Amino acid sequence: MRTRMRMAAILIMVLCLSLAAGCSIFGGEAVEPVDSDISGTIKVMYWDEQSFMNKYGYLFMAEHEHMDIEVVSTSKLHSYSPGEVPDLNAAYHKLIEEEKPDVIMVGIDELERLAADGVLYDLEPAIIRDKFDIANIHPTIIEYLRMKGKGKLYALAPTFTSQALFINKDLFEKHGIALPSDKLSWEELFLTAMRFPVTGGDKGRIFGYDNGEYRNTPYNLLLTVADAMGLKMEQQGKVTLQTPSWKHAFELVAQLYKSGVVQVGDLPKTPDMSYTEMWMLDHLFQAGRVAMTMGDPDMLKDLSQIDEAEGERTFNWEILNAPTVSSGQSRNFELNEVFAVNAHSPNLEAAWEFVKYSSGDEIARIRSRNPDEMWSRTTHMQTKDSKNMEPFYQLSFDRNEMPANSRFAELPQLLETVITTELNEVVDGRKSVEEALAAIELEAQVQLIQLNAQTE
Incomplete structure (x- = not known):
């Protein structure tokens, strides 16, 4: 009996010493208990210091008065000589090795590689310990990050970008065309666009479809459709274009441009035009001359500002879900900023505190009022300009997606x-x-x- 008690006491002492040393009984290093007075300076990777401070830094330091942040700018990755072919991947890894940031901003493919190399810290134990709410972060985004981490959650993404289909309801009504359904395929979208007239001069004619500013060319529309279909030009180092899927995408785009319902090239401008008039020629949907277009939340801001300038709503518009493909499994969103904790950081707890805050409820509550930002935390999804934002949150991805080369x-x-x-x-x-x-x-x-x- 005494022997058993002695062995139990020894086991308890070993466990206590292990936990005190910051080691997990399940293997690997554990996150230390929360210290409400965390202090010091952490290094965070981001595009540049000013944009970081405006979006995250000032708010974070107001909440954590004993902490400071040093920004490791990634802008230097894009500094290279003319004619030089940079190896951005190698430069990115070199930046991490030299600067040793506590918080690493990762691209989605770097997330896979860095996690596999043991560079990133598994956030799951800290999430469980702190009872950090990830249930209200868009489940598709969490699932996608876990897939990229081979089942583990190595990073969180505060914001994302997606597109929805904007339609001009007045043009549909004027030309007696039924409004499209909320679940349109690309084929149905193009067929609907081709029902609009193609007559009229440069100043007054309308267009059935526009692919958006800087993207309204056959080349860009082909890439838009191909990306929605999950098509890649290169597979395992080989070009794969002569396939039924690429042929279908090519035929869709060619047919649309052949119909004449898409404006090709810039509309002519004259020296006597005002800045607003010239801007409208480059933004035909906002000018009320396009029946349907793909757009992100920036479009909401444009339309709202135009209505304010005119003193009334210029035309009636609606937001629908983005066109789908038959598989329904292509990725239709981009993660803007993905934050991970450097597993080799001497400031693990402070680094996690920032990652937790950047994807937390408080910053989403404050920043989600900005009409051109989409926050992954859906708790504070706003109705903007009286429009339901739900179409922007209809996210999907290919669960067999391969890392980009x-x-x-x-x-x-x-x-x-x-x-x-x-x-x-x-x-x-x-x-x-x-x-x-x-x-x-x-x-x-x-x-x-x-x-x-x-x-x-």
Whole structure:
């Protein structure tokens, strides 16, 4: 009996010593107990210091008066000589090694790599210990981050970007066209757009569809549709364009431009036009001349400002869910800032305190009033300009998504000229879709070889 009691006492002492040393009985280092008077300076990776302070820093330090933040700017990653082909991935890892930030801002593919290399701290134990509410963070975002962490949650993402379909209800009514359903496919969207007239001069004619500022070209629309369908130009170092899926995407875009319901190029401007008049020619939906367009919350701000300037609502508009694809599994959102704790940080608790705050309820309550920011925490989802924001929160992703190959990330940009040329050939009836895809794939293979040579 005494022997058993002695062994039990020894076991308790061992457990207590282990916990006091910050070790978990389940293996690995544990997060130390919360200290309400956490102090000191932490390093946080971000785009630049001023934008960080405006968005997070001042609010965080107002809540944590004994803590200070040093910003490790990632802007230096984009400083390189003209003609130089930078290895951004290598530069990113070098920045982490040299600056040793406590909080790492990670791209979604870096999240996978850094987690696999043991650079990132598993947040789950701290979340459980602090009873930190992740139930009100968009479940699709949490699921996506866990998938990228191979089942573990290594990071949180305070904000995201998504798009919805904006429609001009007045134009639909004027031309006797039924309003589209809230779950439109890309094929249905384009067919609806092609029901609008294509007559009229530059000053007054309307357009069935517009892909948005700077994106209203055949090249950009093809990338928009292909991305929605989960299509990639490169798979495991090989170009894959001559497939039924790419052919379908190519045919959809070519058919739409052939119909004439999309404005191609810039509308002509004259020296006597005001700034507002010229701006409206570059933003045709906001000007009331487009039936449907894809847009992010920035569009809400534009429309609201126009109505305020006019003193009344210029036209009736609505927000619908973004077009879907048959699989329904393509990723239709981007995570703007993904914050993770450096597993080798000497300030684990302070670093976690920032990550927790940046995805917490208080900052979402304050910042969600800004109409052009989408916060992952849905508790404070706003109704903006009397419009329901739910379409922006209809998020999905491909659960079989493969990590992007950063070596070939610029391939689509390198192919802009050939894609534009070949699409125009199809639109003008001089080439078949099959011939155009073959020509693009040939050029893509050349560019792929050159990218391989540059990074070896």
